[in-house]
Amino acid sequence: MESDIQRYLNRLLHEKRYSEHTVNNYRRQLERLLAFCHDAGYSNWQQITTQDIRMLIAKRHRQGASPSSSALQLSAMRRFLEFLLSEKKITVNPAVGVRGPKKAKRLPKNIDVDSLNHFLDQMPEDEPIEVRDKAMMELLYSSGIRLAELSAMDIDDLSFSDQSLRVLGKGNKVREVPFGNSSKKVLSLWLKERNNFAKNSDEKALFLSQQGNRLTNRAIQQRLAHWGKKLGLNDRLHPHKLRHSCATHVLESSSDLRAVQELLGHASISTTQIYTHLDFQHLAKTYDAAHPRARKKKE
Missing domain, CATH: 1.10.150.130 (Tyrosine recombinase, N-terminal domain)
Incomplete structure (x- = not known):
């Protein structure tokens, strides 16, 4: 043996x-x-x-x-x-169908509200690429969309009248999500700059590279990592971190899990429930700081 x-x-x-x-x-x-x-x-x-x-x-x-x-x-x-x-040493594999213990769901990392607001506020808007990159980050944080959903977005998916996005999510399911005033402002600036990037009038992609092509997932990841490092974020900045931050901050403010489920495009509420753990952490910190009987006595 x-x-x-x-x-x-x-x-x-x-x-x-x-x-x-x-x-x-x-x-x-x-x-x-x-x-x-x-x-x-x-x-x-x-x-x-x-x-x-x-x-x-x-x-x-x-x-x-x-x-x-x-x-x-x-x-x-x-x-x-x-x-x-x-090798014909056995006639059946006894391990087939055996399942191991379930892995504990990892809590998504997010950036706290003040740090994220400060980061986005200090993003420059002097150069066209800066405007484009800020528009992408504002949209990721404002709407909680996925990286693939952002890169696949076309100009026609934007509606400024009601500040909404038409998003093609997993399983080719279409949903509409809102975006905020900060996103609206910088998106308006980007659409003016976009004309200088577009080499082909038939190109419908919302976010373009300097060559006039639709930005790839990898390119978007690299741009976010670049700005995170340049502007001094402690952790690497990536699209999912902005998505998680959006979900966490909305849940902390509203406690409406169903709304967050719709926003993120989760097929099952159980997927969204991971954020309730984050919400409880927020609640516990608030409680410890605010409740008179929760404060630790000085020794």
Whole structure:
């Protein structure tokens, strides 16, 4: 059984070109599997059952392994057993269909209101590219749209009369979202400058490169990172951070989860509920600062 593991690891290293680090991670997981087989008195791989795989994952989880570590363990065993299946050492892969512990949802990072307002207010508007970049950032923060939704936006998707955007979201679902006065102001400036960027009258993209083409997702990411660094933000600025900040700040002010769901274009309210954790953090800080019985006494 040890030789089967070594053959598999050699294949990963020399044929599949996996890194030594990855192969060593797999080695540790498969050594745990081998130790389990020895303890159970198994003499061949065919004796391993689906219940054994579940027990192994559950045991590691109880010992404090993170969901990511459990996922790695499960993946290593599943792929190794798939290898044994191809070698006809087993007739069925007992790891197929076994699920590891769910990963805890990460709380999105956001920028606090004062810092973000200060950042956007100090954005220059002297050069056409500065106007364009500020318009993109104002729109991302004002409406909470995704990066792909911003890059796909056409001029016709803008409505200044009611300050709304027509957004083509995931699953080709169209929604309308509002944008604020700050966005309206800088978008108006950008549309005047855009004519100098457009090389082709048929180009409908709202945001253009200096070559007159629709800005790509990557280009937008680079422009935001550039301004974040230039204007002294502590963390790297990216489109999702502005989207998360929009959602968080709206929820903190309104507590209307359904409205935030509509704004972000989430198909399920459960996706939006991650922001309730952020909202509670805000509430807890406000409570600690404001409630007379919550203040810590000086020692």
